[in-house]
Amino acid sequence: MGRPRTPIGTFGDITYVKVAGARVRARTRYRDDDGQVRRVSATGATTKEAERNLKKVLSQRPSHVATGELTGDTSFAKLVEVWLEDLDLENKLAPSTRALYERNMRQLVMPAFEHYVLREITVRKVDQFIKTLATTKSYSMAKQARTVLSLAFGLAVRYDAVVKNPVRDTTRLRRPPSQAMALTAKQIDAIRAAVHGWRRGPGVPGPPPDGQLEQIIEVMLGTSARIGEVLAIRKCDVDVTGTPATVRICGTIVSPAGKPTHRQAHPKTAKSTRSVSVPS
Numbered sequence: 133m134g135r136p137r138t139p140i141g142t143f144g145d146i147t148y149v150k151v152a153g154a155r156v157r158a159r160t161r162y163r164d165d166d167g168q169v170r171r172v173s174a175t176g177a178t179t180k181e182a183e184r185n186l187k188k189v190l191s192q193r194p195s196h197v198a199t200g201e202l203t204g205d206t207s208f209a210k211l212v213e214v215w216l217e218d219l220d221l222e223n224k225l226a227p228s229t230r231a232l233y234e235r236n237m238r239q240l241v242m243p244a245f246e247h248y249v250l251r252e253i254t255v256r257k258v259d260q261f262i263k264t265l266a267t268t269k270s271y272s273m274a275k276q277a278r279t280v281l282s283l284a285f286g287l288a289v290r291y292d293a294v295v296k297n298p299v300r301d302t303t304r305l306r307r308p309p310s311q312a313m314a315l316t317a318k319q320i321d322a323i324r325a326a327v328h329g330w331r332r333g334p335g336v337p338g339p340p341p342d343g344q345l346e347q348i349i350e351v352m353l354g355t356s357a358r359i360g361e362v363l364a365i366r367k368c369d370v371d372v373t374g375t376p377a378t379v380r381i382c383g384t385i386v387s388p389a390g391k392p393t394h395r396q397a398h399p400k401t402a403k404s405t406r407s408v409s410v411p412s
Contacts (some may be wrong), residue, residue, distance in 0.1 A: 137163075138161070138162075138163040138169060139163065140163050140164070140165055140167065141163065141165065142162075142163060143160045143161060143162040143163070143172070143190060144160055144161045144162075145160065146158050146159065146160045146183060146186065147159050147160070148179050148182065148183075151175060154177075155175050155176065155177060155182075156175065156176055156177070156178060156179050156181075156182040157173055157174070157175045157182060158173060158174055158175070158176070158179070158182035158183050158185070158186040159171060159172070159173040159186075160172055160173075160186065160190075162190055162193065164193070165292070172186065172189060172190060172193070173186065174186040174188070174189050192204070192251060201214050201291065202214060202250070202287075202288055202291040202292075202293035203250075203293050204249065204250050204251035204293055204294060205249050205250070205251065206249060206250050206293060207246075207248070207249055207250075208242075208245040208246055208247075208248050208249070208250060208253065209242070209246050211250060211284055211285075211287070211288055211293075212237055212238075212242065212284060214287065214291075215237075215283065215284040215287050216234060216237075218287055219233065226386070226396065227386060227388035227389075227391070228386050228388065228396075228400075231388065231389055232276075233279075233280050233283070236276045236277060236279075236280050237280045237281075237284070240265065240273060240276065240277040240280075241261075241277050241280060241281050244261050245257075245261075245281075250288055250293055250294050251294065253285075253298055254298055255298045255301045255302060257298075258281065258298045258299055258302050259301075259302040259303055261277075262274050262277065262278050262302055262303075262305065263303065265277055266305060271305065271306075271307055271308055274305055275305055278299060278302070278305065281299050282297060282299035282300070285297040285298060285299055315353075320353065323349060324346070324349070327345055327346050327349050328346060330345065348362055348363070351365070351379075354410045354411055355379055355381065355408045355410060356408070357379075357381050357408070358384065358399075358400070360384035360385040360386070360400075361381050361383070361384050361399055361404075363384075363385045364382075364383035364384050364385050364395045364396070365379060365381070365383075366383075369381075369382060376409045376410065376411070376412060377409070377410050377412065378407045378408060378409050378410065379407070379408050379410055380405075380406075380407045380408075381399060381404065381405065381406050381407070381408060382397075382398065382399065382405050383395050383396055383397055383398060383399065384396050384398075384399050384400060
């Protein structure tokens, strides 16, 4: 019966030889994740030091089945580039969401990790980064940063560049208590007065406003819809045959980078499509 094959990710016996300068070289054979057995070595002043150095080299050994684009020694900046290209290749995100992901990655995450290679970004580093962001900025920023960082490292795992996603084991973010707020009648009157007086004072150049802004504000007040959703309302979305009248919110206005502004056939999320009763 032949010798059992060395399992992937393990090494055989370590041998030692003396080299120049009274140093010791530790050698072994390591079976990489592509199934190939390769000789790996490291030196040290003593046998024990050479063995420690060899084990350190083995613990940091890069993948041999990665695509060639990403390995454990790839910079985080390179991972971001590949991740953004992958988002474009899948083409599953709305343009506004794609732009938001890139902005959050470049503005919130990159400053903290751009000088690391992937194997250096540990659970502890990510956990401290997210907690610091939640404390110094906001829960919302920390949540958005966590989302894009987890997505990018998910790609790194699929490309065999890292073994596990370091974001998955971080402490769960806790949403701070919040209270819903509504405009008071006094605040609404102040908004209406400000809109009515906009560009209507003496000496203001150009034609006076045509009243559309006042109408937009009234629809926003009556429906609680976002500005983009209000601008996307069509005649067919309004039903005045019933009591009360209703407006169907089923689109929004988007302005993708490098593309013309247009009506998107759905609101911010699929769950945002709704019919709203409006005051008469």
